[in-house]
Amino acid sequence: DAGVIQSPRHEVTEMGQEVTLRCKPISGHNSLFWYRQTMMRGLELLIYFNNNVPIDDSGMPEDRFSAKMPNASFSTLKIQPSEPRDSAVYFCASSLAAGSNQPQHFGDGTRLSIL
Amino acid sequence: DAKTTQPTSMDCAEGRAANLPCNHSTISGNEYVYWYRQIHSQGPQYIIHGLKNNETNEMASLIITEDRKSSTLILPHATLRDTAVYYCIVRVAETSGSRLTFGEGTQLTVNP
Numbered sequence: 001d002a003g004v005i006q007s008p009r010h011e012v013t014e015m016g017q018e019v020t021l022r023c024k025p026i027s028g029h030n031s032l033f034w035y036r037q038t039m040m041r042g043l044e045l046l047i048y049f050n051n052n053v054p055i056d057d058s059g060m061p062e063d064r065f066s067a068k069m070p071n072a073s074f075s076t077l078k079i080q081p082s083e084p085r086d087s088a089v090y091f092c093a094s095s096l097a098a099g100s101n102q103p104q105h106f107g108d109g110t111r112l113s114i115l
Numbered sequence: 116d117a118k119t120t121q122p123t124s125m126d127c128a129e130g131r132a133a134n135l136p137c138n139h140s141t142i143s144g145n146e147y148v149y150w151y152r153q154i155h156s157q158g159p160q161y162i163i164h165g166l167k168n169n170e171t172n173e174m175a176s177l178i179i180t181e182d183r184k185s186s187t188l189i190l191p192h193a194t195l196r197d198t199a200v201y202y203c204i205v206r207v208a209e210t211s212g213s214r215l216t217f218g219e220g221t222q223l224t225v226n227p
Contacts (some may be wrong), residue, residue: 043217091158101147104215106158
């Protein structure tokens with residue numbers, strides 16, 4: 001079975017540019033999560049969706065970050081404008097249902113470098 | 116969610132059992148114990164989870180003490196590919212906030 005698919009795997013861009021990260025959750029999963037991992041802060045939850053609806057976006061750093069889930073099989077995380085401090089590995093995860101004990105399954109991440 | 120404490124690092128010989136401890140002395144009755152691992156340059160990988168009974172799957176066994184204040188993840192026959200950072204996480208599954216709070220984890224190194 002295909003796992004969580006993220007694209008691109010690597011992104012290098014200059015500060016001020018718009019960055020769009022993409023995620024395809026596991027088919028049938030109805031919860032989707034965006035995490036960010038840095039050396040300083042470890043793994044942090046940015047936002048999660050349940051049935052395509054954003055439930056908790058308290059981890060989104062600031063207004064430059066936005067996330068959408070237009071349908072059950074696709075989500076985007078957008079940074080506009082990007083800054084060097086946004087450099088990190090961004091992970092997407094999905095699970096069968098939020099509010100249950102079902103585990104989250106992670107993609108291999110997007111390694112983002114903002115110059 | 117309850118805080119967990121894990122050793123920073125551990126070593127294990129290839130083919131031997133790796134026993135990774137985790138303390139979660141403030142765990143609540145409705146909090147589950149989850150284990151994930153992260154191999155370098157990959158996303159976290161789910162291993163196993165449990166509430167109070169011991170659990171076993173194809174990857175590992177999870178032993179939870181009777182008072183639930185600690186647990187041990189057991190990899191019965193460690194291989195070099197099991198070298199990774201292992202995270203113990205406790206989480207209330209029934210709340211609307213389904214965040215996984217990752218701590219520092221344990222760096223397990225399996226030696227040939």
